[in-house]
Amino acid sequence: MIQFVLKRLGTTIPTFIGVSIITFLFIRLIPGDPILIMAGERGMSAERHAKLLAQYGYDQPLWQQYWDYLSGMLRGDLGISFRTKRPVWDEFFALFPATLELSVCAIIFSIIIGIPSGIVAAIYRGKWPDQLLMSTALVGFSMPIFWWALLLIIFFSGTLGWTPVSGRISLLYYFPAETGFMLIDAWRSGQEGAFRSAIDHLILPTIVLGTIPLAVIARQTRSAMLEVLSEDYIRTARAKGLSPFRINGLHALRNALIPVITVIGLSVGTLLAGAILTETIFSWPGIGKWMVESIRSRDYPVVQGGLMLIAGMVMLVNLFVDLLYGIINPKIRKS
Amino acid sequence: MAIVDTQIEAIEQQRPGRFREFWNYFSENRGAVAGLIVFLSFILIAIFADVLAPYSPSDQYRDHLLQPPFWQEGGTTEFLLGTDAVGRDMLSRLIHGARFSFFIGLIVVSISLLSGVTIGLIAGFVGGWVEIMIMRLMDVILAFPSLLLALVMVAILGPSLINAMLAIAIVLQPQYVRLTRAAVLAELPKDYVTSARMVGSGTLRLMFITVLPNCLAPIIVQAALSFSTAILDAAALGFLGLGAQPPKPEWGTMLSEAREFILRAWWLVTLPGLAILITVLSINLMGDGLRDALDPKLKRS
Amino acid sequence: MALLEVNNLTVEFKTSQGPFRAVDSIDVAVGANDVLAIVGESGSGKSVSMLAVMGLLPWTATVTADSMMFNGVDLAGLDSKQRRDIVGKDMSMIFQEPMSSLNPCFTVGFQLREALKAHLPLSRRERKHRAVELLEMVGIPEPTKRLGAFPHQLSGGMNQRVMIAMAIACKPKLLIADEPTTALDVTIQAQILELLLELNQQHDMALVLITHDMGVVAETAQRVSVQYAGQKVEEQSVEALFATPRHPYTHALLAALPERATGKMLPSIPGVVPGQFDRPSGCLFSPRCEFATELCVKEVPIANSDDPTSVRCHYPLGKSASVA
Numbered sequence: 001m002i003q004f005v006l007k008r009l010g011t012t013i014p015t016f017i018g019v020s021i022i023t024f025l026f027i028r029l030i031p032g033d034p035i036l037i038m039a040g041e042r043g044m045s046a047e048r049h050a051k052l053l054a055q056y057g058y059d060q061p062l063w064q065q066y067w068d069y070l071s072g073m074l075r076g077d078l079g080i081s082f083r084t085k086r087p088v089w090d091e092f093f094a095l096f097p098a099t100l101e102l103s104v105c106a107i108i109f110s111i112i113i114g115i116p117s118g119i120v121a122a123i124y125r126g127k128w129p130d131q132l133l134m135s136t137a138l139v140g141f142s143m144p145i146f147w148w149a150l151l152l153i154i155f156f157s158g159t160l161g162w163t164p165v166s167g168r169i170s171l172l173y174y175f176p177a178e179t180g181f182m183l184i185d186a187w188r189s190g191q192e193g194a195f196r197s198a199i200d201h202l203i204l205p206t207i208v209l210g211t212i213p214l215a216v217i218a219r220q221t222r223s224a225m226l227e228v229l230s231e232d233y234i235r236t237a238r239a240k241g242l243s244p245f246r247i248n249g250l251h252a253l254r255n256a257l258i259p260v261i262t263v264i265g266l267s268v269g270t271l272l273a274g275a276i277l278t279e280t281i282f283s284w285p286g287i288g289k290w291m292v293e294s295i296r297s298r299d300y301p302v303v304q305g306g307l308m309l310i311a312g313m314v315m316l317v318n319l320f321v322d323l324l325y326g327i328i329n330p331k332i333r334k335s
Numbered sequence: 336m337a338i339v340d341t342q343i344e345a346i347e348q349q350r351p352g353r354f355r356e357f358w359n360y361f362s363e364n365r366g367a368v369a370g371l372i373v374f375l376s377f378i379l380i381a382i383f384a385d386v387l388a389p390y391s392p393s394d395q396y397r398d399h400l401l402q403p404p405f406w407q408e409g410g411t412t413e414f415l416l417g418t419d420a421v422g423r424d425m426l427s428r429l430i431h432g433a434r435f436s437f438f439i440g441l442i443v444v445s446i447s448l449l450s451g452v453t454i455g456l457i458a459g460f461v462g463g464w465v466e467i468m469i470m471r472l473m474d475v476i477l478a479f480p481s482l483l484l485a486l487v488m489v490a491i492l493g494p495s496l497i498n499a500m501l502a503i504a505i506v507l508q509p510q511y512v513r514l515t516r517a518a519v520l521a522e523l524p525k526d527y528v529t530s531a532r533m534v535g536s537g538t539l540r541l542m543f544i545t546v547l548p549n550c551l552a553p554i555i556v557q558a559a560l561s562f563s564t565a566i567l568d569a570a571a572l573g574f575l576g577l578g579a580q581p582p583k584p585e586w587g588t589m590l591s592e593a594r595e596f597i598l599r600a601w602w603l604v605t606l607p608g609l610a611i612l613i614t615v616l617s618i619n620l621m622g623d624g625l626r627d628a629l630d631p632k633l634k635r636s
Numbered sequence: 637m638a639l640l641e642v643n644n645l646t647v648e649f650k651t652s653q654g655p656f657r658a659v660d661s662i663d664v665a666v667g668a669n670d671v672l673a674i675v676g677e678s679g680s681g682k683s684v685s686m687l688a689v690m691g692l693l694p695w696t697a698t699v700t701a702d703s704m705m706f707n708g709v710d711l712a713g714l715d716s717k718q719r720r721d722i723v724g725k726d727m728s729m730i731f732q733e734p735m736s737s738l739n740p741c742f743t744v745g746f747q748l749r750e751a752l753k754a755h756l757p758l759s760r761r762e763r764k765h766r767a768v769e770l771l772e773m774v775g776i777p778e779p780t781k782r783l784g785a786f787p788h789q790l791s792g793g794m795n796q797r798v799m800i801a802m803a804i805a806c807k808p809k810l811l812i813a814d815e816p817t818t819a820l821d822v823t824i825q826a827q828i829l830e831l832l833l834e835l836n837q838q839h840d841m842a843l844v845l846i847t848h849d850m851g852v853v854a855e856t857a858q859r860v861s862v863q864y865a866g867q868k869v870e871e872q873s874v875e876a877l878f879a880t881p882r883h884p885y886t887h888a889l890l891a892a893l894p895e896r897a898t899g900k901m902l903p904s905i906p907g908v909v910p911g912q913f914d915r916p917s918g919c920l921f922s923p924r925c926e927f928a929t930e931l932c933v934k935e936v937p938i939a940n941s942d943d944p945t946s947v948r949c950h951y952p953l954g955k956s957a958s959v960a
Contacts, residue, residue: 011474018475030491135366138623142615144567146574147590147608150597158598230694232736238692240751240802241724244716254741273482277571291483292575295490307487311478318478329741363652 008322012315019315023308024069027300028062056301078305083297088305092287097180098168099279099286103271105206110214111264115253118221118260123248125226133218140215145274149208149281156204163204166283170197209278213267220263224256231255258329265321269314360628367624373617380430381437388427389415392584396422401600417602419593425602428584429610435585436566436614439500443565444558446504451511452554456542458512459519470516473509481506482568489577496569496585499578503568507561514557518550552629559622563615570611586611639842640666640689640727640810643702647681647688650696656912658684658697660866666810671836671843673857673874675850675889679909681866682846686812690729691719707809725755728803732815734795738787744798745783751805770801774831793824797831804835811835812844817852829856850893854878862886865909865920868939870947882952884925919950927951 035052036044044052053059056079057068072078078088117137121130156163164170168182175189183202186194228234229252237251276288283289287306294302361367380387390396402418403410404425410417416425458469476484481503488502489495522528523546531545572578573587581588586607593603647659659681666672674682688699689711704711707726711719731737739747748767752758758766764783771779774797787795796816803811813832817825833856836843845856853860853874861871862883870883881887888905890896907924910916916923922932931950939946 014471015474015478018471019478022475026487026491138366138619139612139616142563142567142612142619144570144587144608144611144615146571146587147604147611150590150594150604150608154597154601154604232731232733233739235692236731236737236799236802237739239690239724239729241720241722241754242750243720251739251742255739269477269480273480276480276482276486277574280575292486295486295577298490303487303490307479307483310480310483314480315478 004326005323008319012319015315016312019311020070020073020308021066023304023311024066026307027304030300073308078308079301081294081299081302083294083299083302088302089309091290091302092306092309094180095285095287095290097177098182098284099272099275099288101181101183102202102205102209102278102284102286103268103275105202106210106271106274107213107264107267109206109210110217110267114214114217115221115260117218119225119248119253121218121222122225122229123244125222130222134222137215137218140211141219143211143215145208145211146277146281148211149204149278152204152207153281164197164201168198168201168284169194170201173197205278205282205284208281209271209274212270212274213264216263216267216270217260221256221260224259225252228252228255258325261328262321262325265318265324268317268321272310272314357628361624364624364627366620367627370617370620370622370624373613374621377433377614377617378437381434384431384434388424388430390424390427392423392428392431393582394423396424398422401596401603403600404602416606417600419589419603420596420600425606428589429586429606431584432586432589432607432610433614435496435579435583436569436611439496439503439569440562440565440618442500443504443507443569444562446501447508447561448511448554448558450504451508452515452547454508455512455515456519456547459516459523460538460542466516469512473512476506476509479506481564482571485568485572486575486577489572494577494580496579496583499569499572500565503565503572506568507564510557510561511554514553515550518553519546522546522549556622556626556629559618559625563618563622566611566615566618638665638705639668639670639707640664640844641703641705642685642689643704645685645688645699645701645704647684647693647700648698650698651912653912655698658866659688662863662866662868664689664861666842666844668809668842669836669840671833671845671856671858673845673847673853673860674863675847675853675860676863677848677905677909679865679911680863682848682863683814684866685863686729686814686844686846690723690727690812691716692723692729721755724751725806726808727810727812728806728808729812729814730796730799730803730816732818734792734799734819735787737799738795740787742786743783744785744787744790748783748798748802748805751802755806766805767801770805771798773804774798774801775827776801792820793828796820796824796828800828800831800835804839804841807839808841810842810844812846814846815848816845818847818849825852832856850889851895862889865915867920867948869921869949870939880953883921883947883949884927884951884953885921887953888924888926919948927953 035049035056035058050059057065060068076089078092080086081088081091084091117133121133124130153165157165169186170193173186173189173191173194175185175191175194178185178188182198183195186198225248229248234247234252237247242251272288275286276292278284279286279288280292287310291303291306291310293299294306396414396418399411399414399418400422401420402414402422404417405412405415407417414424414426416429418424419428454469458466484506485499485502488505489498492498492501528541528546531541536545569578570585570587570590573585573589574591576591579585579588581592589607590604593600593607596603642662642664645659645662645664646657649656649658662681662685664672664674664685674686676682684693684697687693688697688701689704689706691711693699701712706722709722711722714722738744745764745767748770749763752763752766767783768779771782776782776794776797782790782794787798790798800816811832816832817828820828829852832843832845835841843856845852847853857874859871860874860877862869862877862885864885869885870877870881872882877886878890881890885905888903891903892905894902905924910920910923916933917936918934919925919928919932919937922928925932929951935950937948937950939948
């Protein structure tokens with residue numbers, strides 16, 4: 001197991017360095033001078049220009065700049081936002097809980113519905129429950145989620161008036177963001193209706209963000225179950241006279257979960273990409289919306305730092321998933 | 336992919352038989368056939384958009400602003416699917432939108448497939464540090480959420496449809512590299528490769544003529560998948576204002592323009608998204624059918 | 637009254653190219669404490685017929701039989717719940733591949749205790765105790781420690797012993813062993829067979845041994861049923877079968893035994909068992925039979941079910957073999 005962890009780290013570190021080089025080079029690839037872009041159409045004096053170049057370190061040789069970038073990153077310094085003049089690192093971690101809260105809800109939603117759907121489809125393979133569930137999953141898999149969000153808004157917020165259209169909580173409530181997780185903060189504030197309001201605001205974004213992972217998980221669960229159900233040990237379990245519930249829900253599922261967990265881990269990247277669209281549509285103040293706004297306003301330190309941190313998060317989650325994979329797959333754990 | 340094991344000499348004669356076998360499996364899958372039919376009509380609409388569309392996609396009919404589709408009160412058969420906020424015919428814009436999506440898919444798949452397969456072949460054949468460098472670079476690209484990477488690239492290159500396509504192609508290309516390399520590594524130790532080597536085939540010939548045809552199945556399936564991903568991602572970029580720019584009738588861009596009318600004119604929001612969904616769904620149906628028909632592992636014995 | 641008595645069992649599989657008959661009108665009878673060997677090449681439907689008795693065939697299979705009596709109960713008339721009460725308790729089965737027949741995600745002990753839990757009203761502690769006892773019974777050293785092991789940590793022979801322990805956990809009246817030793821080393825094979833016979837004698841348990849190995853048959857069985865392409869061609873006591881094989885197929889199988897080889901070359905049966913598409917008309921064995929005549933190619937031979945010595949052949953050997 002230790003060997004497995006070390007081996008896995010051995011591939012993560014070069015990837016991390018590669019990611020840092022790519023994100024570093026991005027800004028240098030932009031045609032023109034970043035300082036002048038920041039100044040916009042107002043322009044600036046040559047003196048001030050030189051001063052800013054020095055302040056952002058753009059006058060150093062390239063390798064020196066990279067070194068400063070890398071060592072800064074390890075110290076938690078990713079530069080200053082052009083737009084807000086605040087450290088990129090601080091902004092990221094102030095906004096990150098909002099994205100994390102939404103992503104966790106979305107992944108829970110997709111697992112709770114996706115895995116049982118996949119199991120049912122596999123058990124009734126070729127019959128109508130299978131066909132219905134898998135057609136629905138394929139539609140979900142093909143869904144342009146930004147459009148799906150608009151449809152849900154039209155129906156649930158417009159026609160039915162059940163859910164709010166944007167934000168994380170109603171403007172009626174105010175309390176300090178202690179953890180950054182609205183559900184927890186609202187619960188702890190003790191204000192009547194605050195928690196309910198936070199939940200109401202979460203429902204549609206969760207559905208929208210969870211749709212594609214849900215479809216992927218359902219499809220993967222079905223195919224993994226089908227593969228496992230034809231294994232010899234399932235025949236053994238049946239030869240023991242076990243109930244179908246125990247055979248499908250324990251013997252088959254336990255083995256089928258191994259590839260499903262991998263897919264759930266891989267969908268973290270999809271989730272963050274989906275968060276960009278979901279947060280923009282629902283005005284959800286998280287990383288995705290922040291990145292889009294920074295890209296639109298050409299706030300390069302934020303684009304660079306945010307990209308780096310998001311890629312770092314993805315790599316971290318992939319590492320975690322691989323280790324988890326090692327734990328749930330006894331063949332790796334013990335050997 | 337052990338479609339053909341060692342019968343090199345028989346490959347050429349087997350081709351028609353293999354295609355027939357493939358078609359038998361494919362046509363058994365009703366969903367896949369339906370997907371194929373929709374996709375073919377989509378291509379025809381894209382090619383003959385000029386002939387099919389009743390109006391030009393950019394002509395504005397100022398007397399018919401935000402007119403609903405014909406079956407709804409206030410709609411006329413003059414504009415079958417209604418008009419948008421500046422009086423352009425929705426149907427014509429949707430038909431021309433098909434052209435955009437089709438070319439986006441086609442170009443993105445061509446770029447990512449050609450470069451990805453070539454790089455994958457090089458990685459598989461050359462090995463050593465070249466292979467390690469290539470695969471690490473692909474890991475690096477895969478560490479970024481694809482849409483985000485495309486967004487950032489567009490931000491650097493400037494928002495336009497061409498840049499969006501280029502960015503999506505770069506983001507999709509590692510999949511091909513990985514698939515091709517894995518397939519090559521699986522094929523290389525086989526007897527037919529060794530015998531081709533012994534009769535003195537050059538490396539290029541080995542790569543493209545001997546080995547590549549036997550790795551095609553997963554690549555074809557991936558091509559279908561990335562065609563639909565390309566359409567979705569390009570629409571998403573258009574929706575965020577970083578892909579095709581208005582007034583181009585690209586479906587994602589149309590949706591983005593329609594957002595402010597979301598509660599007033601449902602057809603502006605519903606129809607372009609439906610067009611995206613149907614197109615992507617048909618390609619994915621087809622892709623599933625392709626995968627089942629090409630993957631010998633899943634074939635019934 | 638036999639313990640297991642199956643009449644006219646037929647199993648058909650649905651395939652994309654039409655139905656395939658894997659078992660064709662077979663009768664099986666096993667008495668309490670019997671050891672019946674079912675022999676035949678791969679593809680002769682030996683396993684399928686027993687899987688049908690256990691009710692373990694996939695949904696693509698259609699099983700029909702005139703009767704399927706086990707221990708006084710007609711298995712065909714049971715619903716799945718009632719059937720599950722019998723399967724794994726009074727009638728159990730072990731398989732060819734011990735490595736893949738155990739669930740890789742659970743410990744050996746878990747899988748063993750689960751078999752007990754499914755059928756016997758034992759407490760947690762009693763189950764654990766019984767599990768140790770069972771592992772001891774099948775000859776696994778350090779049974780308490782082995783309970784915590786995963787299948788991939790044990791050898792094939794050990795895993796097969798675990799499978800046997802699981803199968804005999806609820807003291808079954810009938811154990812079906814489907815090629816239990818094929819995947820194992822030769823030395824381990826003998827041990828496993830010995831273990832099975834011991835259980836058969838000491839625990840009053842009937843044994844059905846499915847095998848393609850005539851050597852195994854000679855060492856273990858009391859009676860032998862020979863199957864070919866889904867049909868039973870003959871059934872005799874083991875001594876009689878080895879002395880006077882009556883069906884040419886049995887004859888050929890015996891001739892292929894190394895111990896019986898007379899010349900320098902080991903005789904073999906040319907060709908393979910017919911599959912779904914190359915079923916001959918007439919006698920199914922006729923294309924490979926050295927005694928086949930025009931009659932064999934044209935007409936299907938039928939065994940007389942009232943006469944136990946009757947075989948599915950137009951020209952049974954034995955009496956006439958000396959003439960030929």
